[in-house]
Amino acid sequence: MSNHNIIDTLIQNISDDQQLLETADEKIEQAKEEKRAIINRIKDYQKDATAMMKYANDEQIQKLEALNLDLSESKQGLNSVATTAFDIMLSSKKKTMTNENLYKAYVDTLDDKEKAVSYTAFNIKCRPLFNNQRLLRKEGSDPKSSRTSIISVNGSSASVVKKETSEKK
Incomplete structure (x- = not known):
């Protein structure tokens, strides 16, 4: 009879962990979506910053450069x-x-x-x-x-x- 309890416990542990894994996967997907949205916003800000650099004063330029964005006026990204x-x-x-x-x-x-x-x-x-x-x-x-x-x-x-x-x- 103790073999039966061990197997039932094993089955329950596997079932519980499968549910935990499913929940973790959902959280990971949600976090990936949030990350993508944030990355896209940063890319948009970077484009804006590149266009606005010529209007920025020295202090603002230093602050933008401190953010480690690529603000070069190169042809990077152009077709x-x-x-x-x-x-x-x-x-x-x-x-x-x-x-x-x-x-x-x-x-x-x-x-x-x-x-x-x-x-x-x-x-x-x-x-x-x-x-x-x-x-x-x-x-x-x-x-x-x-x-x-x-x-x-x-x-x-x-x-x-x-x-x-x-x-x-």
């Missing part, structure tokens, strides 16, 4: 189309051109022109350059067409020169 477009803008003499000319210059960089993304896809892939304020966009001669928009490198003197174009509305 190949945006990287190419940014390189084209940086290498242009005036640091400014129309959106259509920027697209044409992008296509010209490709050995196989058939591999070029469409004009619409090009604009979508270049959005991070504007979101991060590496490039600025001003309305061109035709407000209904993005092709005439004036694109300039942020901080270049050319962006001031082209200001008159957007004031002729």
